Amino acid sequence: MHELSIAMSILEMAEEESAKHGHAQVEAVHVRLGAFSGVTKEALVGAFEVAREGTELKGCRLEIEEVPVVIFCRRCQAEREVMEGREMRCGVCGELSRDLRKGREMEITAMEIET
Amino acid sequence: MTTRLVEVRQKVLKQNDVVARALRERFHAAGVFVVSLVSSPGSGKTTFLEKTLVMGRQRGWRVAALVGDLATDNDAMRLARSGAPVKQIVTGTVCHLDAQMVDDALKEWKLEDIDILFIENVGNLVCPASYDLGEDLRLVLFSVTEGEDKPRKYPTIFNTADVAIITKVDLAEAVEFDRVAAEASVHAVRPGMEIKEVSAKTGRGMEEWMGFLGRIKGLKSKS
Numbered sequence: 567m568h569e570l571s572i573a574m575s576i577l578e579m580a581e582e583e584s585a586k587h588g589h590a591q592v593e594a595v596h597v598r599l600g601a602f603s604g605v606t607k608e609a610l611v612g613a614f615e616v617a618r619e620g621t622e623l624k625g626c627r628l629e630i631e632e633v634p635v636v637i638f639c640r641r642c643q644a645e646r647e648v649m650e651g652r653e654m655r656c657g658v659c660g661e662l663s664r665d666l667r668k669g670r671e672m673e674i675t676a677m678e679i680e681t
Numbered sequence: 682m683t684t685r686l687v688e689v690r691q692k693v694l695k696q697n698d699v700v701a702r703a704l705r706e707r708f709h710a711a712g713v714f715v716v717s718l719v720s721s722p723g724s725g726k727t728t729f730l731e732k733t734l735v736m737g738r739q740r741g742w743r744v745a746a747l748v749g750d751l752a753t754d755n756d757a758m759r760l761a762r763s764g765a766p767v768k769q770i771v772t773g774t775v776c777h778l779d780a781q782m783v784d785d786a787l788k789e790w791k792l793e794d795i796d797i798l799f800i801e802n803v804g805n806l807v808c809p810a811s812y813d814l815g816e817d818l819r820l821v822l823f824s825v826t827e828g829e830d831k832p833r834k835y836p837t838i839f840n841t842a843d844v845a846i847i848t849k850v851d852l853a854e855a856v857e858f859d860r861v862a863a864e865a866s867v868h869a870v871r872p873g874m875e876i877k878e879v880s881a882k883t884g885r886g887m888e889e890w891m892g893f894l895g896r897i898k899g900l901k902s903k904s
Contacts, residue, residue: 568776568808575693583689593684597693602837604810652836653869662872666840672693672811678684 569613572605573628576674577617580626583677593678594627601635601652602669627678635669697812700780704815711792714898715800717814719838720822721831722804725848725881727756729822730801732881734763736891742898743794747786748801749778756801766790777808780815797898806835818897824849825858829866836870844875846890851880 580592599607607630614628635648639656645667649655654663692698708715720726730746737744745766748756757769770778770786783800792798800816802809821842823831826849832839839845845867853860860878867874877893879886 568811571775572693572811575696579689579691579693583687587687602810602840604807604837604841651833653833654840654872655869662868664872674689674691674693676689677687679687680682681685 569605569609570617572672573610573613573617576614576628577621577623577626579674580623580677581621584622584679587679587681589622591680592623592626593680594629595674596629596631596676596678598631598633598671598673598675600633600669600671602666603672605672607632631675633668633671636667637663638665638667639663640665694811697780700784701813701815704780704784705817707792708798708815708817711795713792713795713798714818715798715814715816716818716820716894717800717802717816718820718822719802719806719809719842720804720848721806721827724804724822724824724827726801726804726822727759728881729846729848729879730799731760731763732884732887733799733891733894734760734765736887737797737894738764740891740895742895743796744799745790745795745797746799746801747783749782749803751776751803760801766795772803776803776805777812778802778814779812783814797894806831806838810838810841818843820844820846822846822848825853825863826856829859829863832863832866832870839867839870839874842871842874844877845871847876847878849880849882850878850885851883 576595580595584590584592618624618626635652636645637648637654639646639661641659641661647657649657718726734744746760747768747770749770749772750756751772754769757767760767768786770782800814819842821839867876877890879890
C-alpha cells in the first residue's frame with residue numbers, strides 16, 4: 567500500500583502550486599495514471615480522501631485519467647492498446663511487442679484553482 | 682470567485698526520480714554496477730543473494746549489499762555471513778525502498794571500493810515497481826512453488842524488470858512446475874526477457890547466473 571505516500575506527494579505538490587497563487591483554494595488536481603504505474607485508481611482515490619483530511623486541501627477533488635498500456639505493434643506498424651489482462655500483445659492482431667509507448671504515467675497534468 | 686485550470690505537468694515521483702538520477706551518475710562515476718532484487722515474500726531472495734555474494738567473493742569481486750526489511754535485521758545478518766559488507770535499511774511500515782533511502786544508507790561507504798552493489802528490496806511485487814533506485818539491472822524472482830502464472834498476476838513489476846530468476850528449482854518436480862508455461866507467462870508481460878533458473882540450495886544454475894552477471898558487468902573471473 568504505497569498509495570498513501572503517493573497521495574501525500576500529490577497534496578504537497580498541490581500546496582506548492584497553491585502557494586504560488588497566493589494560497590488560493592485548489593478545487594481539483596488532475597492526474598494521469600498509467601495501467602503500468604504500479605498504482606491502482608481505487609486505492610489512490612481512497613488514500614487521497616484520507617490524506618487530505620486535516621490539510622488546507624480538504625475540499626480538493628482528485629480527477630484521475632486512466633492511461634491504458636499502449637505498445638508499438640510491428641505487424642500493424644501502429645501504436646495499439648494491449649489485449650485485456652495487460653499482456654504485451656497487440657489488441658488488434660495479437661503480436662507480442664517489447665516496445666512500450668504508454669502506461670507508466672503517474673503525473674499531475676493540471677489543477678483547478680480558485681481565483 | 683472563478684475557477685481557473687492551471688497546467689502543471691509534473692511527475693508525482695519527480696523527487697524520487699531526481700535522487701535516483703543523481704545516484705546513477707555517482708554509481709557510474711565510481712564504477713559500481715548496481716543490481717536490485719524484487720520478489721514476493723518467501724521466494725528465496727535472501728538465500729539467492731547470500732549465495733551470489735559468496736560466489737562473487739570467490740571470484741575476487743568486491744560485492745556489497747543493502748537489504749530492505751520491514752522490521753528485523755535477520756536478512757542482513759544472514760547476508761553478512763558471506764563476509765561482504767552488508768547494511769540494513771529498516772523501512773518500518775513502508776512497503777518499498779525509495780532512492781532517498783538508498784542514498785542515506787550509502788553515506789558511510791566508499792563507492793570506489795565496490796564492484797557490484799546489490800539492493801534487496803522489501804518482499805513485495807506491487808509497490809517497488811514505481812520507484813527507480815538508480816540500479817543498472819533489476820531482477821525479479823519467483824519460486825517454482827508460487828505458480829507459473831505469477832508474472833501475469835503482477836505484470837507491472839515484471840515489465841519494469843530486466844531479468845527473471847526462477848528460484849527453488851530443486852523443488853520443481855515435487856510441485857509439478859511447468860517450465861514452458863512459466864516462460865510463456867514471463868514473455869507475455871515482458872517479451873524477450875532473460876530467464877535464469879536456479880537453486881541456491883543445491884547450487885544448480887548458480888554458475889551460469891554468475892557467468893551471466895560477470896559478462897554484463899564486464900568483470901573477468903579471477904578464480
